[in-house]
Amino acid sequence: MASVSSNTSSTPLLIVGLGNPGAEYEGTRHNIGAMVLDELAGDLGTGFSVNRKVNARVAETRVGDRRVILATPRSFMNLSGGPVKALTGYYGPGQVLVVHDELDLDPGTVKLKHGGGLNGHNGLRDIAKSLGTQDFDRIQVGIGRPPGRMSPASYVLKPFAKAERADLPVTLADAADLATAVARGEAA
Template identity: 40%
Template sequence: MKFDLAVTVREKTGKGAARQLRREGKVPGVLYGQGECLLLTIEPDSLVKILKAQAGGAALVSLTLTGAKSKPNRTALLRDFQVDPVEGHVLHADLFEISMDKAIRVKVPLHLTGGVPAGVKEGGILHHNMRELHIECLPGTLPDFIEVDASGLAIAQGGAAYAQTRHNVGMWVIERAAARWSIRLAKRSMAHRGSGRLGSELLELAGTLDWMNITGPPLKGLLREYSLTADDLILIHDDLDLGLGRLRIKQAGGHGGHNGIKSIIDAIGTPQFVRVKVGIGRPAPRQDSADYVLEPFTKEEVEIVSPCLDRAVDALECLIHRGTAVAMNQFNVREKPEEDEGILPG
């Protein structure tokens, strides 16, 4: 939806000028882009109407500028605004001038439709973690929101939808290990699990079917089921800060901004567990990290990552038979950081 907004270009700058405008019942604003920056005076009623109508989406605005030296009519995105936390008045607005023939990258609200999902009717809980999507489009095709029909979503189906993504590379290692060690994986509760032996060691392989960011509670339950502690855990996860196809073993540490690992640390009460990190590389400069990890690998990337998965299984065998220090010395090859998925030697 496109909105009309009449504004006045102002010359006075600084906090004092902005405060004076607010005392007069106006909203100070700034128009960025297209090689210039204009200070604006905005009528609050017109601005509030846009904010209410757009309800969190990116507002496309047709501006009429009084006092502009050139181009009195422009198109802009309402990029940001500030609201008084006590009285609720709009304190400031940022607009960004755009061209209708050039693509823009914006966040768009995500609306679920279809009523109660099938999985909820079966006793499950719907985790609506993603509230908006990053999209790239021409301004004229910008949607107010994107609808997703969740009526057919079954228990664990949301996690399964990400099976081929970069974020799930830890599960790929689990599957490689299961194949090499002749361990059959089967769905049990919210995980693909399988028990077996590696030499004299009894193992439980487990890869969550739940959302990555809430891995902690089910893993805590699994440890409790086998009377194990964090010392018995080896976590396998993807790592943005490792180059594509690189491998690193780490003994303990923080979560490094990875919500899956944070969930595990919070649930089991300690960061003292071994991690095997598989590098997935960094996103492009303007790409959001959350979007990047939830995308599938390209064909070329799979060819690079695949040997790393086998090497990760080699690392697991070394960890189990020879210990962390030996494995780190053998498999760590310069680089750094952290993320999620598990194997439990018993």
């Protein structure tokens, strides 16, 4: 299975947006990856359906000549590896791009990262363990650090503050645009 960067139109691209399932987690910082995928699906004119074989919501589409599979695992964030591994097995080897929340970036910051460290992110850690490599691409969506002495675990599971919600549409659009640029081979 190839999960390394590859921008050729013949290589399928699996874009995975991380989050937690269930209404109680909608609108939380930890679900920004899944929120980006909803934005991206809307931009590409496609919708999700549940694929129980891979335990994910999935949409198949094309960006130019490239086959693109959008997915949000139906597992909890810390167990994202199983669905991602199942997705790569079901849809075939190709480039993997994971969209996730990032504490070490200011809110609204969107950054493309190729492989490297996992920054203590348990969802990424589980994906790396399941794929047997950290060499997959990521779109990091900044959520900033928790205020005061709030634990990071509590912070990521809280809804966005009012001021953050005002800027959220721009952040989601920026991240979706970056994912589209990756699919087109325009982002490096």
